[in-house]
Amino acid sequence: MSNARAFAANSPTSRLESVTIPRREVGPDDVEFEILFCGVCHSDIHTVRNEWDIWPTVYPCVPGHEIVGRVTKVGPKVTKFKPGDLAATGCMIDSCLKCRSCQEHLEQYCDNGATIFTYNSHDPYNTAPTTYGGYSDRIVVKEHFVLHVPKTLDPAATAPLLCAGITLYSPLKHWNAGPGKKVGIVGLGGLGHMGVKFAHALGAHTVLFTTSTSKIEDGKRLGASEVVVSKNADEMQRHIRSFDLIVNTVAAPHNLDAYTSLLGRDGTMVLVGAPATPHPSPAVFNLLMARRSIAGSGIGGIAETQEMLDYCAKHCITSDIELIPIQKINEAYERVIKGDVKYRFVIDMQSLKA
Ligand code: NAP
Ligand code: ZN
Ligand code: ZN
Numbered sequence: 001m002s003n004a005r006a007f008a009a010n011s012p013t014s015r016l017e018s019v020t021i022p023r024r025e026v027g028p029d030d031v032e033f034e035i036l037f038c039g040v041c042h043s044d045i046h047t048v049r050n051e052w053d054i055w056p057t058v059y060p061c062v063p064g065h066e067i068v069g070r071v072t073k074v075g076p077k078v079t080k081f082k083p084g085d086l087a088a089t090g091c092m093i094d095s096c097l098k099c100r101s102c103q104e105h106l107e108q109y110c111d112n113g114a115t116i117f118t119y120n121s122h123d124p125y126n127t128a129p130t131t132y133g134g135y136s137d138r139i140v141v142k143e144h145f146v147l148h149v150p151k152t153l154d155p156a157a158t159a160p161l162l163c164a165g166i167t168l169y170s171p172l173k174h175w176n177a178g179p180g181k182k183v184g185i186v187g188l189g190g191l192g193h194m195g196v197k198f199a200h201a202l203g204a205h206t207v208l209f210t211t212s213t214s215k216i217e218d219g220k221r222l223g224a225s226e227v228v229v230s231k232n233a234d235e236m237q238r239h240i241r242s243f244d245l246i247v248n249t250v251a252a253p254h255n256l257d258a259y260t261s262l263l264g265r266d267g268t269m270v271l272v273g274a275p276a277t278p279h280p281s282p283a284v285f286n287l288l289m290a291r292r293s294i295a296g297s298g299i300g301g302i303a304e305t306q307e308m309l310d311y312c313a314k315h316c317i318t319s320d321i322e323l324i325p326i327q328k329i330n331e332a333y334e335r336v337i338k339g340d341v342k343y344r345f346v347i348d349m350q351s352l353k354a
Helices: 042-048 155-162 164-174 190-201 213-222 233-237 284-288 302-315 326-337 349-353
Strands: 002-008 017-023 030-039 067-074 086-089 092-094 138-142 182-186 205-210 226-229 243-248 263-271 293-296 321-325 344-348
Touching: 002 349, 017 138, 030 155, 030 349, 042 326, 067 138, 067 155, 086 155, 092 138, 155 164, 155 190, 155 302, 155 321, 155 344, 164 190, 164 243, 164 302, 182 190, 190 205, 190 213, 205 213, 213 226, 226 233, 321 326, 326 344, 326 349, 344 349
Parallel strands: 182 205, 182 243, 205 226, 243 263, 263 293, 321 344
Antiparallel strands: 002 017, 030 067, 030 138, 030 344, 067 086
């Protein structure tokens, strides 16, 4: 065990501050890397503030699961990475690798419940009371859960792909977004802006739903063919019964019927936003009268995450970011909550040395 520098919160109401945390020694299958950049996901804020009853926070809490870095050391059994390589890790760092879901490359849905998330999860190595994430100068991760970062991608703008990117790419692929399909993305935040980029790149007719009139131009620039201000009932009404797929990224409870009624027959709305309190119950008639579905989706498996990174390299896709030093993290959280970020904060981890 050795020490690493990090930023942590000590309670739901405390500011994140500089701390020292333990990291395990590099085992036979492990990759150690120096963290260069870490994205700031709304899930970091939900966790730091202990907002999810289903997943209580263990303190100190070191968030961060959009991690890009440079490999410093590998274990003797590691074959795919060597010191000096750019590497990345996302929301999970372990799973059973044996169950049906793991065998089908869906480690995030491990049937044995053995998915270990990058932070605030049981630490199988007992290095600490909980896993510690990427707001830190280095991390040790099992090779299976480490991704290659294509050389052509800007490493800072790649970091958000590890959560925001894959969380939108996976459902868009699973529900066949593509040419001839009308796809809606609800909310233009970190996840939503990646959804607009991917749906457009996949060839779907892409419609952004936003509550912010100030984001209309950006929505079009990012790839939306149309932007609907969701507070405007007339604008919403124009799209009734017309969508094949809607991916909803909103981080707060809201009326889902406003969107299910826009789905065509057999259309699906996929919830990826994870609000702290439940949405109002949806109207069942809205679903059964057109065989519509409401579904959910969680991040993506490791193989699909690598596929997404390679797709991004091929199509020159990264996140639109605001680069900040770690000392600005508390301010950044307040801005994310206000929807005031274009469109993902990324921490320059060199600032930890300051
Ligand atoms: P974010 O950057 O804060 O974006 C959320 C967007 O939702 C906002 O920019 C805003 O867009 C819209 N919004 C916020 N509050 C709203 C309200 N009260 N009514 C309507 N719209 C509202 O957050 P994020 O990082 O993209 O994360 C979004 C959610 O996804 C979070 O709950 C996060 O925990 C969850 N998440 C889930 C997964 C998964 O695997 N399923 C992965 C990562 C994150 P407009 O201004 O355009 O309306
Ligand atoms: Zn995330
Ligand atoms: Zn499993």
